[in-house]
Amino acid sequence: MKYLVTGGAGYIGSIVATMLLEEGHDVVVLDDCSTGSAERVPAGATLVRKPVQQAGDVLDGTFDAVLHFAGLIAAGESMSRPDIYWEANTAGTFALLDAMREANVKTLVFSSTAAVYGNPTEVPIKEEAAKAPTSTYGATKLSSDMAIASEVTAYGLAAVSLRYFNVVGAYRDQGGLWHGENHEPETHIIPIAFDAASGKRESFGLFGDDYPTPDGTCVRDYIHVADLADAHLLALKAAEAGEHKIYNLGNGNGFSNKEVVATVKRITGVDFPVEIGPRRPGDPAELVASSERAKTELGWKPSRDTLDRMVADAWEYYQHARR
Ligand SMILES: NC(=O)c1ccc[n+]([C@@H]2O[C@H](COP(=O)([O-])OP(=O)(O)OC[C@H]3O[C@@H](n4cnc5c(N)ncnc54)[C@H](O)[C@@H]3O)[C@@H](O)[C@H]2O)c1
Numbered sequence: 153m154k155y156l157v158t159g160g161a162g163y164i165g166s167i168v169a170t171m172l173l174e175e176g177h178d179v180v181v182l183d184d185c186s187t188g189s190a191e192r193v194p195a196g197a198t199l200v201r202k203p204v205q206q207a208g209d210v211l212d213g214t215f216d217a218v219l220h221f222a223g224l225i226a227a228g229e230s231m232s233r234p235d236i237y238w239e240a241n242t243a244g245t246f247a248l249l250d251a252m253r254e255a256n257v258k259t260l261v262f263s264s265t266a267a268v269y270g271n272p273t274e275v276p277i278k279e280e281a282a283k284a285p286t287s288t289y290g291a292t293k294l295s296s297d298m299a300i301a302s303e304v305t306a307y308g309l310a311a312v313s314l315r316y317f318n319v320v321g322a323y324r325d326q327g328g329l330w331h332g333e334n335h336e337p338e339t340h341i342i343p344i345a346f347d348a349a350s351g352k353r354e355s356f357g358l359f360g361d362d363y364p365t366p367d368g369t370c371v372r373d374y375i376h377v378a379d380l381a382d383a384h385l386l387a388l389k390a391a392e393a394g395e396h397k398i399y400n401l402g403n404g405n406g407f408s409n410k411e412v413v414a415t416v417k418r419i420t421g422v423d424f425p426v427e428i429g430p431r432r433p434g435d436p437a438e439l440v441a442s443s444e445r446a447k448t449e450l451g452w453k454p455s456r457d458t459l460d461r462m463v464a465d466a467w468e469y470y471q472h473a474r475r
Pocket residue numbers: 158159160161162163164165182183184185186187188189202203204205220221222223224225240244263264265266315316317318319320335
């Protein structure tokens with residue numbers, strides 16, 4: 153099969169592209185490298201360095217499906233720079249849908265997010281839960297999901313939206329090369345805690361300890377990037393014309409920020425200083441997934457589901473393989 157992977161120069165897209173190549177498929181990456189890097193595009197994939205808004209220049213009838221990862225991802229930043237989030241995420245998805253329709257490409261797998269739910273009324277969060285994003289980032293993803301739903305209804309697109317919870321960890325490919333998280337600038341809790349453990353930062357700044365959670369810090373559901381990538385391969389097979397399938401992807405276990413920091417300290421063996429600061433705007437208190445639907449309908453079986461394994465793989469990549 154031939155796939156277009158938008159955002160394939162980023163963390164998750166480059167790992168899914170690697171796995172698609174390992175399965176023998178052809179992969180074209182469309183990425184403007186605004187937050188990703190050309191170096192991360194796996195050998196064997198072709199990189200077209202353009203914004204997703206110009207997907208029409210790349211897509212033609214030879215593609216079997218599109219996996220759409222491209223976009224801006226930091227919920228905190230989306231509160232201070234909403235315009236660039238609406239442009240990259242929502243306008244980007246609109247342009248991609250236009251280009252797919254024009255080129256008669258019928259299958260889409262989209263990177264949606266837990267951030268569409270906002271502060272949930274019930275945990276674990278099921279797909280039918282109310283959508284009330286607390287960040288502009290979440291709103292841009294929810295509006296993209298809605299545009300995809302309309303495209304499915306009106307034009308018979310086969311679409312799957314995967315709502316990832318917090319993606320962490322690293323993937324060691326069949327050639328022994330590690331691929332992992334290396335955002336620039338980094339905003340995510342685990343790599344930032346590694347910066348503190350390795351002395352790159354003097355301390356770890358924890359955003360808020362007055363949330364309505366057991367220890368006062370936010371609770372998140374972490375998913376290993378390789379388990380997440382497996383779900384994409386299953387989603388490609390499950391996509392059906394005229395259906396918009398939606399799956400939450402997490403492990404159903406909530407870890408507080410304090411617990412995550414303690415795990416990083418234990419795995420790295422370094423006891424770095426932690427400074428409690430104010431809340432970060434846009435952060436919901438608790439996000440924990442119910443992924444029963446993905447397990448039942450896709451046959452998804454996460455196998456790297458302990459926080460220790462996720463942090464250990466991420467640390468392996470952080471220490472030895474980051475480019
Ligand atoms: N990392 C997570 O925990 C997480 C959780 C939920 C959802 N997601 C979603 O998964 C997707 C991938 O996330 P990631 O962690 O790999 O992020 P990333 O920043 O590593 O990758 C995103 C890629 O998109 C590219 N990009 C950004 N704007 C673009 C544009 N207008 N045109 C073309 N390319 C553009 C960047 O250069 C980058 O390579 C994103 O859509 C994100 O919203 C991520």
